[in-house]
Amino acid sequence: MNNKALFQKKIQSQFSGWKYSALVRFLLFVILTAVFYLALTNRMIPQTYDIQVGTTAEKNILAPRAIENAIATEKAKEEAAQHVQPVYRIVSLKNEQLIEAMFEKLQQINADSEVTLGDKVNIFKSVFPNLAQDHIDKQIQGYTASGQYNEPLLLEIRKKVSEQQYRIPEETFYKMPRLAKEDLTLMEPVSKEIVTKLMNDQILDAQTVRAKVAELVNSSTLTKSIAREMVQEIVRAAVTPNKFLDQKGTETAKGQARDNVKPVFINKNDVLVNKGDPITEEIYQRLSGLDMLQDESSFLPRIGLIILVLLFTLGVVMFVRRSALPIKSNNAQLLMLVLIIIMNILGMKLFSLVQNLDYPYIGLLAPAAMGAMLVAILLDANLAFFSAVLFSVMASMIFNTDHLQSFDFRYGLVTLVTSFAAIFSIQRASQRSSILKAGMAVALMGMLLLGSLLLIDDHESKRNMLFALSFIVGSGLLTAVFVIGLLPFFEAAFGILSPLKLVELSNPNHPLLRKLLTETPGTYHHSIMVGNLAETAAEAIGADGLLCRVGAYYHDIGKTKRPAYFIENQTNIENPHDKMDPALSKSIIVAHARDGVELLKEHHIPKPIRDIAEQHHGTTLLQFFYYKAKKIAEAANDPNPVEELDYRYPGPMAQSKEAAIVGIADCVEAAVRSLRSPNLEQIDSMVRKIIKGRLDDGQFNECDLTTKELDQIAKTLNETLLGIFHSRIEYPPTSLSTENQSAVVTK
Incomplete structure (x- = not known):
């Protein structure tokens, strides 16, 4: 039987040895490096x-x-260019001035009496055809000098006007000399009015407009038929096109259409x-x-990526080594950190697989802040901030779709800010609902940051902006959901007591606390007092005050097995130890620590609280029963001496500061309560005597409590106890009615 027990103990020791194995620690960092590499290889290194x-x-x-x-993009550009309509310009050629020039010539030539009729006809034949061309040349020269229109457009104007120039019938020239001065005076304003009216329209083909001239002349104020006939021909000669194809403008419009075509992507x-x-x-x-062909330099990106992920791992190693947490040497906590990092990266990778051109911002839906929040709850806020920086760098590479550079700063910045928001929101959380509030903080901060980035870079469509903001809200909700779902797994698998779990265990409705209250009310009250003392003392030296308080609530749970054998539960009954052998009494008293651990195991209470229940007495001496046993032995002249070791608790001694503080508070509360009217000097003397006694007894040798911390604990306990056991005014019995006396006692 003994050999079997030794074998089981050896196996258990070897199994628990992995927690402090250097080899296991090295393998965990190797696994972390491999995860970094696999997560980034397809993003940073194309397959060759x-x-x-x-x-x-x-x-x-x-x-x-x-x-x-490129082919599809060029085709789309050509199609866009083909759909561009030709660009036309409306150019005024000042046709009213041409009318004035024509009538000026008519007046001048007809007024010269020395010129014969035949000569006048010949002059009109030579002058009028060139008059319109000279006018157009003059207008084009003016536009050329001003630079108002481009050269190809001016050439187009000259060409179109020349092609559509009106040829005045020859018989018209024979009729022109017959026009009297009075006729010309009446004809000129009518001609200018008709030309102005016609040229107000956009004229691409002058011939179609000239067909309207006869109708307009006939409806004018002119009465002589020759006058109306001459006006028709003069107006037709003065009408020109004013809408011209702008080839350069058309090419510019086609170029803009090509530029506006978004690239077609594979x-x-x-x-x-x-x-x-x-x-x-x-x-x-x-x-x-695309760098997809194998060549001599194709291995260089892989070397670069290996160096990069080694730097990531080195950062984790250095931060862990400089940490004051158990993770510095405890592989169990390191394994938990590695698992959190792997799960967070895996989540980002899964969302990156569905990232495409239709939904370019779907990566924002990934719960990237989950890892930092879990680290903050389960490990440490400082480690969580470092993890947030690491996750932000990873996100900027995992969600990068541009590939013109290795990082997309938008995803990195959003991950960093939302992770920081999660850490700040979840610190000192006391309820599970705090996780949901932290998720809402993640969504809010993400929306503010992303909204600012999208407004700065305003080329995004409203559709993409709406999707991006919706995704970041979804990310906050997913972060809260995943943290709430994963937290119990980590708490159970690694025996982690998160603040949220501790607050749950402190609920008075917990079955064990209700058992303690109903079966051992005195012990329950004592445990509550010890919890208050231990919490304030722990916080004074930077220990876990919440763990001390909750651990104190359960530290005497073993007394529920034999409640009547503990003095705080002996109400109106005789103390059974008065008639018992001190050795038996010792066995009953000592057993409450072991019974408490077994009861806590049955109810699956986490190990840190079980450790407090087991270690709060350490290996201290039960002095009352020890001296009672010695007195009985001396009276009976027993030759066998009473061994002090037989009247000590089996231990172990306190392995943590929290267990030691609960042990001090437990002893101090009971001792001070035994004083009739405690004052500051009595309390201080009692507290320091108890602490010194435990220190001299070596009870703090395994928990790293320093002398300075013990002195601070003593001061804090003195202040707290003085507030609890402060003096009250003694009222004369006759000064208060029974009802008022009851009220005072209640207060």
């Missing part, structure tokens, strides 16, 4: 292929990322080359441009 022109593809070659389809994992397709020169050059 060993192929040559003329061979066939042995397997489907997929796009390593979203890449531009989505990530779309097939670039099907299995069995021949590798043409074009395909080979495309794959080469």
Whole structure:
């Protein structure tokens, strides 16, 4: 039987040895490095292929990322350019001035009496055809000098006006000399009015407009038929096109249309080359441009990535080594940190797989702040801040779709800010609902930051902005849901007592606390007092005050097995120890620590609280029963001496500051309560005597409590106890009615 017990103890020792094994620690960091590398390799390093022109593809070659389809993009640009309508310009050629020039010539030539009729006809034949052309040349020269219109447009104007120039019938020239001065005076304003009216429209084809001239002249105030006939011909000669094709403007518009076409992309994992397709020169050059061909330098990016992830791991190693937490040497906590990092990175990777061009911001839906929140709850806030920085760098690479650079700062910055918001929100959390509030803080801070970034970079469509903000809200909710779901797993698997779990265990409705209250009310009250004392003392030296308080609530739970044998529960009954052998009494008293541990195990209370219940007495001496046993032995002249070791608690001694503080508070509360009217000097003397006694007895040798911390604990306990046992005014019995006396006692 003894050999079997020794064998089991040896196996248990070897199994628990992994927690402090250097090899296990090294393997955990190796695993972490491998996770970093695998998470980033497909983002940072494209897959390469060993192929040559003329061979066939042995397997489907997929796009390593979203890449531009140059052929499809160029086709889309050409289609956009073809849909651009020709650009026309409306150019005023000042046709009213041409009318004035024509009538000026008519007045001048007809007024010269020395010129014969035949000569006048010949002059009109030579002058009028050139008059319109000279006017147009003059206008074009003016526009050329001013630079108002481009050269191709001016050439187009000259060409179109020349092509559509009106040829005045020859018989008209024979009729022009017959026009009297009075006729010309009446004809000129009518002609100018008709030309102005016609030229107000956009004229691409002058011939269609000239067909309207006869109707307008006939409806004018002119009465002579020759006058109306001459006005029709003069107006037709003066009418020109005023709407001209602007070739340069058209090309500019087509260029803008081409520029406005968004590039056509091949989505990530779309097939670039099907299995069995021949590798043409074009395909080979495309794959080469994407760095997908194996060559002598293809291994360099992998070396760079290995160096990068080693730096990540080195950062974790250095931060853990400089930590004051148990994670510095405890592989169990390191394993928990590694698992949190792996799960957080895995979550980001899963969301990056569905990231595409239609939903470019879907990566924001990933609960990237989950890891930092879990680290803050389960380990330490400072470690959580470091984890937040690490996760932000990873997010900027995992969700990067641009590939023009290695990082997308937007995802990194959003992850950093939301993780910090989660850490600040979850610190000192006391309820599970605090996690949901932290998730809302993540969503709010993410929306504010992302909204500012999108407003600064205002090229995004309203649709993408709406999706991005919706995704960040979803991220906050998912973060809260995953943390709430994962927290019990970590608490159970690693025996972690998070602040949230401790607050749950402090609920008076917990079955064990209700058992303590109903079966041992005196012990319950004592435990509550010890909890208050231990919490204030622990916080004074930077220990876990909440753990001390909750541990104190359960430290005497073993007394519920034999409540009547403990003095605080002996109300109106005789003390059974008065008639018992001191050795038996010792066994009953000592057993309450062991019974408490067994009861706590049955109710699955976490180990740190069980340790407090087991260690709060350490290996202290039960002095009352020891001296009673010695007195009985001396009276009976027993030759066998009473061994002090037989009247000590079995231990172990306190292994943590929290267990030691609960032990001090337990002893101090009971001792001070025994004083009739305690004052400051009595309390201080009692507290320091108890602490010194335990220190001299070596009860603090395994819990790292310093002398300075013990002195601070003594001061804090004195202040707290003085507040509890403060003096009250003694009222004369006759000064208060029975009802008022009851009220005073109640207070």
